[in-house]
Amino acid sequence: MVQLIDSDIRTREVLDWRGLHILHAGMSSCSQKLRIFLNLKGIEWQGHEMNLAASETYGDWFLGINPRALVPVLIWDGAVHIESNDILTLLDGAFPEPRLIPSEQAAEIAAMLQQEDELHLDMRTLSFRFVMARTKSNKTPEMLARYDDGTGTVNGASDHENRAHQIEFYQRLAAEGITDEAVRASARKFRTAFDDLEQRLSATPYLLGQTITVMDIAWYVYATRLQFAGYPLDRLHPHVRAWWGKLNDDERFSREVQPPQAILETIARNHAEWAQTGNALTDITGF
Ligand SMILES: N[C@@H](CCC(=O)N[C@@H](CS)C(=O)NCC(=O)O)C(=O)O
Known part of the structure; x- marks a missing residue:
């Protein structure tokens, strides 16, 4: 379960957010999954839409909430949860009706x-090429360097390995498009x-x-x-x-x-x- 600890959260204003807030994007598949889940559960939430084409998640404000620069993020009464599947699991426990992760099938x-x-990066590969027709990287080398500068932590650790997959994806996209x-x-x-x-x-x-x-x-x-x-x-x-x-x-x-x-x-x-x-x-x- 990835819930950030206090020292991971550099954008401090979110600590005061009450209720359920979701940082998400319209065309992000992980955000779509979470929104459908919330619809089926009938859970009330407040949305904060991020513009992925404009690389908004690579800006300081968002990196101070999720150093992985990824949506969705759940902020629930000031607690910051990242990783869509962990968010689903957490919410299924807290809002059991209708049960979407039955305990006997949990494993x-x-x-x-x-x-x-x-499969997420494979989905991005096919999606960028055949849906968004985006075969050039929208991340500059400076953006990627700042993203990986080591200041963002998850559970107090540098989390470089998780960021490395994203960096590799965008560096390859810049170098060769989607082959x-x-x-x-x-x-x-x-x-x-x-x-x-x-x-x-x-x-x-x-x-x-x-x-x-x-x-x-x-x-x-x-x-x-x-x-x-x-x-x-x-x-x-x-x-x-x-x-x-x-x-x-x-x-x-x-x-x-x-x-x-x-x-x-x-x-x-x-x-x-x-x-x-x-x-x-x-x-x-x-x-
Ligand atoms: N493992 C993460 C994957 C999330 C992810 O890859 N999100 C994508 C959108 S679907 C994103 O935020 N991309 C930002 C970007 O690449 O600029 C999760 O399940 O939450």
Whole structure:
């Protein structure tokens, strides 16, 4: 569970925030997961939207709240919690109705959430290239250096290792964009994961059985984003596509993942062009 200790929190004003505050971003998949969770629970919260395209999480104010520069963050009566999956686990304990992490499935869910978290940079790879069409880094070398200057701590420690993954991602993006090889490697991981989900969903209506759990939320978000990227979910994983469609009919899910109109138009334009030039996700992966 990642709750910052007092000396980690350099933006001191948040210590006075009462109630539940979420720092998040509209198109951030981890934020989408948390917002859907809050909708299903009916939890009241106050939002603080961060602009990721403008690298707002790399500014001093945000780094003083989360030295990892990532959303979402929960600030609850002045306590700062980072890492979306830890936040979900914490809130499921505090607001048990409806239970989305049943105790008898807690160990399996923890393992599945970790696997989902480990796919995060692969999701970013496919999302940047095929949804946002962002193949250049929006982080300057100075920004990355300041991010990694060692002043930000998590539980009193420098936390360099966690930041190193982000730095490596953005340095590689600056150096080579998002290559076809990177696309293939990331897409293959999702195909394997979806094959597992396909098996589960051929036997039960939800990923872990008869009732909805946090895993349905987490994978709904990934399945949505990948379809926007042009991943052929319907052709490769029909049970997953049917399950996704059922969840998508519930606007507590769908309203959180809908890109703004401008992005939808860009996606449509780009996909039409890529289909013509052989640069769609299916062309590159051969799926
Ligand atoms: N392990 C983290 C991952 C969070 C994460 O990667 N957030 C992304 C958005 S989905 C972010 O804040 N990116 C900021 C940026 O790259 O500029 C969690 O689960 O909370």
